[in-house]
Amino acid sequence: MGIKSVGITVTEHLLRQQRETPRATGAFTMLFNELVVAAKLIHRELNKAGLNDIYGFTGETNVYGEKVQKLDDYAHRTLIRRLTQAGQLCAIASEEDADVIEIPAEVPRGPYILLMDPLDGSSNIDVNVSVGTIFSIYRRKKETGPVTLDEVLQKGSQQVAAGYFIYGSSTMLVYSTGQGVHGFTLHPAIGEFFLSHENITMPARGRIFSVNEGNYCYWDEGVRRYVDHLKSPEVHRGGPYTARYIGSLVSDFHRNLLKGGIFMYPADRKDPKKPHGKLRLLFEAAPMAFVAEQAGGAATDGSRRILDLEPETLHDRVPLFVGSREDVEEARRFVSGQEPASEDQEG
Numbered sequence: 001m002g003i004k005s006v007g008i009t010v011t012e013h014l015l016r017q018q019r020e021t022p023r024a025t026g027a028f029t030m031l032f033n034e035l036v037v038a039a040k041l042i043h044r045e046l047n048k049a050g051l052n053d054i055y056g057f058t059g060e061t062n063v064y065g066e067k068v069q070k071l072d073d074y075a076h077r078t079l080i081r082r083l084t085q086a087g088q089l090c091a092i093a094s095e096e097d098a099d100v101i102e103i104p105a106e107v108p109r110g111p112y113i114l115l116m117d118p119l120d121g122s123s124n125i126d127v128n129v130s131v132g133t134i135f136s137i138y139r140r141k142k143e144t145g146p147v148t149l150d151e152v153l154q155k156g157s158q159q160v161a162a163g164y165f166i167y168g169s170s171t172m173l174v175y176s177t178g179q180g181v182h183g184f185t186l187h188p189a190i191g192e193f194f195l196s197h198e199n200i201t202m203p204a205r206g207r208i209f210s211v212n213e214g215n216y217c218y219w220d221e222g223v224r225r226y227v228d229h230l231k232s233p234e235v236h237r238g239g240p241y242t243a244r245y246i247g248s249l250v251s252d253f254h255r256n257l258l259k260g261g262i263f264m265y266p267a268d269r270k271d272p273k274k275p276h277g278k279l280r281l282l283f284e285a286a287p288m289a290f291v292a293e294q295a296g297g298a299a300t301d302g303s304r305r306i307l308d309l310e311p312e313t314l315h316d317r318v319p320l321f322v323g324s325r326e327d328v329e330e331a332r333r334f335v336s337g338q339e340p341a342s343e344d345q346e347g
């Protein structure tokens, strides 16, 4: 059996899309190439984590009151440094920064706004479990002048591209520019991302659910009933769903993207300061919702489509139910109380 020839590189893939996009200037391709370089630098640091002084905390806390890990900070600074150099951005916003990050005056600006979760799955960094980087790209609304907050606070449906890097057994890039979802794998020896998963489509229904059940006692009735339903002996002509929870959104999402299933981070009453759950609308929920929908899946906050949500602040949190279309629709019915109680739930 011949050796599988490597696919096309991510740059070739971008250039193909650029040729098919009228009025494309190459600005997006240049920006994206810098994103890829930054991810390779993060991959390199992660791969030798434990041998380099990258474990542990910086001593800082971020706008969410979370202790910042050294790798959160390294990823944040590396992405900003590389991306601002691309000369295609007019603003950046990061999960690790309270405010919109200005592009240095000496750097040319461009039409794009990039939002990012530099390192997703921070609680898994120092235990060698896969983590990721999430990105979301918008076009600014105005042609010129200083960028205003409303240009950054756009609905997820306005994204021109979104995706993530996953640093796992292999390092992958999964992205969409609205023309399907494509996966690339980093060839460690060649140092290039090659197309390995073209036109990924998510199964309409899965048999996997991913949620931190440790929060069960804090959930609303509808969420509890939905998860009980997935664990009941008879679910959709098959036994109970399989539980899988890595604790890194990128990794849990990626598995369900390929195998089908649903990831949930519901709202809970654990922390009155976080009535809308833990995950961030702009840095986590909206980009994952964009990829999910492009792959035939769906994403909701329990009643509304994530991509229709109007952000009020840079750091809005939102309940997230994302994955296979039929599973997300069923979750929405339970969570919004439209699913009648079955015999065994009537107790």
Ligand SMILES: O=P(O)(O)OC[C@H]1O[C@](O)(COP(=O)(O)O)[C@@H](O)[C@@H]1O
Pocket: 095, 117, 119, 120, 121, 122, 123, 212, 247, 248, 249, 250, 265, 278
């Ligand atoms: O530990 P919990 O409460 O289950 O939360 C896990 C979730 O929190 C996150 O780690 C939050 O993301 P960050 O690591 O970027 O802060 C998600 O990746 C993950 O899905």
Ligand SMILES: [Mg+2]
Pocket: 117, 119, 120, 121, 249, 284
């Ligand atoms: Mg995150």
Ligand SMILES: [Mg+2]
Pocket: 072, 095, 117, 118, 119, 120, 121, 122
């Ligand atoms: Mg993070």
